[in-house]
Amino acid sequence: MNGEIRALLARHLPDYRVRSIDRLGQGLDNTVYEVNNELLVRRNKATTPEETRQEVARLAAVRELSPLPVPEVVFADESGVIAYSKLPGEPLNRHPVADPRLLARPLADFLSALHGASPDRMRDLAPLDTYPAPTLLQDAELDYRDVEAHVPEDQRHLVERFLGEPPPDEPAELRFCHNDLGAEHLLADAAASTITGVIDWTDAAITDPAHDFALIYRDLGPEVFELTVSHYAFALDEADRARVLFYARCALIEDLAYGLSTGPHHYAEAALTHLAWTFG
Structure with missing residues (x-):
C-alpha cells in the first residue's frame, strides 16, 4: 500500500x-x-x-x-x-485534556455555526440521514446481546432498562451536522485544554442535531454536555434532550460491540468507562 x-x-x-x-x-x-x-x-x-x-x-x-x-x-x-x-494536537479519546469543561464554549460555538447553516445550502454537499429511532434501538439490542457478558453485572440492568423503553419521537427539524463527533474526531492540546481541530467529515449529513450532542454526552459526560448546551445558540427542549440520551446510549453500545469485535479495543474500554454516566 x-x-x-x-x-x-x-x-x-x-x-x-x-x-x-x-x-x-x-x-x-x-x-x-x-x-x-x-x-x-x-x-x-x-x-x-x-x-x-x-x-x-x-x-x-x-x-x-x-x-x-x-x-x-x-x-x-x-x-x-x-x-x-495535518492539524496540530492529538485525538481527545487517547489524550484527555486537563479540564474538559474548558471545551464546552468552543464546542458550543462550533455546533452553533454548523447547525446554523442553511440546510438548503448544504443539501448538495451532504446526504440526508433519517435512520429511524426504532431501527437504531433494534440494532443496539442486537449489539448488546453479542457483548452482554462483557458488561459488569451490576450495570447490565441500566442497559436492559434502556432497551426496554420506547424510542423517542423523530425530530421536528434537521440540520447540517458532523454526525460522528466522538472524542476520536476532536484534536486537542491536552495541557492547555483547547480543541485544535475537528476531523473525519465522511459521515457529515443533514440530520438531527441531537446526534452531535449525543457523542459529547457519551464521551465527555453530562457536565460538559450541560455547559455546551448553556452556550449553544439554539434551545434544546425536553424532546431534544431525550433524543440526545437515546443516541448517546445507542452509540455507546455500538462502540462497545465494535471494540470487542473488529475495532481497536480502546473503543470498548472507553464504552465501559462511560457506561455509568451515559445510562445512569
Whole structure:
C-alpha cells in the first residue's frame, strides 16, 4: 500500500519529497497514512468518485463555517484518496485534556455555526440521514446481546432498562451536522485544554442535531454536555434532550460491540468507562 501512496503523491505533488509513510490506523471504511509528519492521506475503501468530489466541496464549505480548525484538502483522487494538511494536537479519546469543561464554549460555538447553516445550502454537499429511532434501538439490542457478558453485572440492568423503553419521537427539524463527533474526531492540546481541530467529515449529513450532542454526552459526560448546551445558540427542549440520551446510549453500545469485535479495543474500554454516566 505504501507504493500506491507514493504513486499518488508523485502524480498530484510531483515536486514533493517523501521521507516517511506511516499507517496511522484503519476503521470500517477508511485507512489513514501519515506522510512526513505533515500530510494525512486517507483512503476510503467504498467511496465513489462523486462522493469524493462531494466531500472535497463539503470540507471547503465547512472551513468557511467552522470557528474551529478543520482539515484543508491538499489533493483528491477519484480512487477515493484524499490528502489533507495535518492539524496540530492529538485525538481527545487517547489524550484527555486537563479540564474538559474548558471545551464546552468552543464546542458550543462550533455546533452553533454548523447547525446554523442553511440546510438548503448544504443539501448538495451532504446526504440526508433519517435512520429511524426504532431501527437504531433494534440494532443496539442486537449489539448488546453479542457483548452482554462483557458488561459488569451490576450495570447490565441500566442497559436492559434502556432497551426496554420506547424510542423517542423523530425530530421536528434537521440540520447540517458532523454526525460522528466522538472524542476520536476532536484534536486537542491536552495541557492547555483547547480543541485544535475537528476531523473525519465522511459521515457529515443533514440530520438531527441531537446526534452531535449525543457523542459529547457519551464521551465527555453530562457536565460538559450541560455547559455546551448553556452556550449553544439554539434551545434544546425536553424532546431534544431525550433524543440526545437515546443516541448517546445507542452509540455507546455500538462502540462497545465494535471494540470487542473488529475495532481497536480502546473503543470498548472507553464504552465501559462511560457506561455509568451515559445510562445512569
